[in-house]
Amino acid sequence: MNGTEGVDGGWPLFEVFVRGKRGLNHVHVGSLRAADARMALTHARDLYTRRNEGVSIWVVRSADVTASAPDERDPFFAPSGDKVYRHPTFYEIPDDVPHI
Amino acid sequence: MATEADERELRAHFEETVAADRRVEPRDWMPEAYRATLVRQIAQHAHSEIIGMQPEGDWITRAPSLRRKAILWAKVQDEAGHGLYLYGAAETLGADRDDLTRRLLEGRQKYSSIFNYPAATFADVGVIGWLVDGAAICNQVPLCRSSYGPYARAMVRVCKEESFHQRQGYELLWTMARGTAAQREMVQDAVDRWWWPSLMMFGPPDAASPNSRRSMAWRIKRHSNDELRQRFVDMTVPQADRLGVTLPDPELRWNEERGHHDFGTPDFAELARVIGGDGPCNAERVARRTAAHEDGAWVREAAVAHAQRRARRTDDSGVAR
Ligand SMILES: [Fe+2]
Ligand SMILES: [Fe+2]
Numbered sequence: 001m002n003g004t005e006g007v008d009g010g011w012p013l014f015e016v017f018v019r020g021k022r023g024l025n026h027v028h029v030g031s032l033r034a035a036d037a038r039m040a041l042t043h044a045r046d047l048y049t050r051r052n053e054g055v056s057i058w059v060v061r062s063a064d065v066t067a068s069a070p071d072e073r074d075p076f077f078a079p080s081g082d083k084v085y086r087h088p089t090f091y092e093i094p095d096d097v098p099h100i
Numbered sequence: 101m102a103t104e105a106d107e108r109e110l111r112a113h114f115e116e117t118v119a120a121d122r123r124v125e126p127r128d129w130m131p132e133a134y135r136a137t138l139v140r141q142i143a144q145h146a147h148s149e150i151i152g153m154q155p156e157g158d159w160i161t162r163a164p165s166l167r168r169k170a171i172l173w174a175k176v177q178d179e180a181g182h183g184l185y186l187y188g189a190a191e192t193l194g195a196d197r198d199d200l201t202r203r204l205l206e207g208r209q210k211y212s213s214i215f216n217y218p219a220a221t222f223a224d225v226g227v228i229g230w231l232v233d234g235a236a237i238c239n240q241v242p243l244c245r246s247s248y249g250p251y252a253r254a255m256v257r258v259c260k261e262e263s264f265h266q267r268q269g270y271e272l273l274w275t276m277a278r279g280t281a282a283q284r285e286m287v288q289d290a291v292d293r294w295w296w297p298s299l300m301m302f303g304p305p306d307a308a309s310p311n312s313r314r315s316m317a318w319r320i321k322r323h324s325n326d327e328l329r330q331r332f333v334d335m336t337v338p339q340a341d342r343l344g345v346t347l348p349d350p351e352l353r354w355n356e357e358r359g360h361h362d363f364g365t366p367d368f369a370e371l372a373r374v375i376g377g378d379g380p381c382n383a384e385r386v387a388r389r390t391a392a393h394e395d396g397a398w399v400r401e402a403a404v405a406h407a408q409r410r411a412r413r414t415d416d417s418g419v420a421r
Contacts, residue, residue, distance in 0.1 A: 011197045011404070013191060030254065031188040033197055035400075036407035047181055050174075053259075067127070 013062040014040040014049075018054035026058050037061070118319050123249035126192040134318055137196045137311070140209070140249050142322065146186035147204045147211035149336045151385050155219035156228055164222065164243045172225065178261045185254040192193055199357040205390050213371055214301050216379030217294070223276055223286040224294070229269015231291075231336070237262045238332045239302065252319075270339065284344075291340070292348045299363075300371040302329040308368070331362050351415050396415035 011033040017026035029048050034040035040059040048054065067078050084090050093100060110129040117124060122192045124130055160176065163169040187197055203209040214232055219225060240262065243255040278281040303309055303325040315321040323331075333352075340347050351364040373379070 011400070030185055030250075030257075032184060032189065036401035036410060038410075039403060039407070047184055050178070050181065069127075 011035050011039075014044075014059045015062050015065060016040070016044040017058040017060075018044075018048055019056040020053060021055055026056065029053075031062060034059075107194070118247050121245075121319070122248075123252065124247050127251045129165065131312075132319075135193055137315060137318070138251065139190055139193050140189040140319060142186050142193070142251055142396045143195065143200050143203070144211060145211050146183045146190060146200070147181035147209060148215065149179050149186060150204075151211045151215045151389060153230075154385055154388055155215060155217070155381075156225055157171075158219060159222060159225050162222070163225070168272070175229070175265050175268060177244075178265065182261070185257055186251075189250040189254045193248075201393065205386065205393060207386065209397045210375060212301060213374040213379065214297050215385060216237070216374050216381045217297050217382055221286050221290060223273065223283070223290040224289070226272035226276065227290040227294045229265050229267075230273060231269075231294050232301070233262055233265040233269060234336060235298045235301045235332050237266060238328050238335070242328075245319075247319035270343070273343055273345075277345070287311055287343075288345050291345045295348050296366050296370075297374075299332070299366045300368070300374075302326070303331065304368055304371065305365075330360055332365050337361055378417060 013031055013033055014037070015031050016029050018029050019026045032040060032043050032047055034043050037059055041057055044057045044059055049057070080086070111131065114124070114128070114130055114134075117128075124134075152221045156172060157176050160169060160172050163172050185305075189202060190200060191197060200209070204211065204324055214235075219228065237259065240255050240259050242254055246252040246255065249301055273287050276287050282324055305313070306312065306324045306326045312321060312324060316324065337347065337352070337354075351362060355362045374382070
């Protein structure tokens, strides 16, 4: 994703998200260029769902995506790094307590 | 501006990511040479898919039955899709689509040498699916584990689709091989013409492929050219036997000791010539791609004008009227 709008007044870049089947989230599958969102949808259908890979498609202009900094070591994610008590394994409970 | 110490740390982190077989993602720091190598390789790969539509595309209207037409149409459409997945992957590295197209048309970026050979008869359609897509599969399966995430993910998608390509080709040949003597002759003739160019698809021998060691260290590539070529020969020989065709190589034989087939050396001088522009169809392929691009200009412009007009009519709620 890099907000490039293309030179020579080319078509903008869109990111494509496909829901594989009911009950699943939309998942990012790639990008494509199209003149507008409506065309991006039909192109996404032809490009990413030629073999029944999806039941629903979202497209969004790449330029409209706001993303966190790339590196997982980034301090952005630090707040969750030291909170072990958010995980069930943090708690010690006798082995003979059932269903917990 | 990153300081020198910053850059050292970023580079160390990059090397560690690659060495641990984790994926590099678009906005991660990466060495400029890694980025440039990937852009070149992915662009060349994308161009190959797009130019690769031409030899078979010629046969869509002439395929002998509606079934074969529909199959070939779907196959060629897949190749267009492969090109687009790959252009998308190249764009995550900061390459620009229009610029890549321009480089192809101006001959500043290459595509696979194999598509500069003509598809002379309908048997060629079968042989292209069997051997050319077969060789492409050999090359591409390991790329599903390439260190650059978007490239690897595009290759997963491509590889899923390629197996239909190879099977439809083999099935076509299988059908012809059980037809008339003339049809069997056509099959053998097509195999004779495509066998060596298919082996050249793996590139020059390892000793003459200096960049490939670095690509392997960066895990962009996972196997050497010669390893992949050997793998392809070993896979293909039994398929050829079953089909009843002869692969045109007098040196081809099973080597018990190595557990592999020995085979002759492709004419790498021919490969260099074809890559250099002097193949049977180079000029024709690029001219056709250029014409398609130029003839399509009004469609691209009209689509932009239409999109702009629609955007002007859109009200505040964002709903187009
Ligand atoms: Fe392909
Ligand atoms: Fe293919």
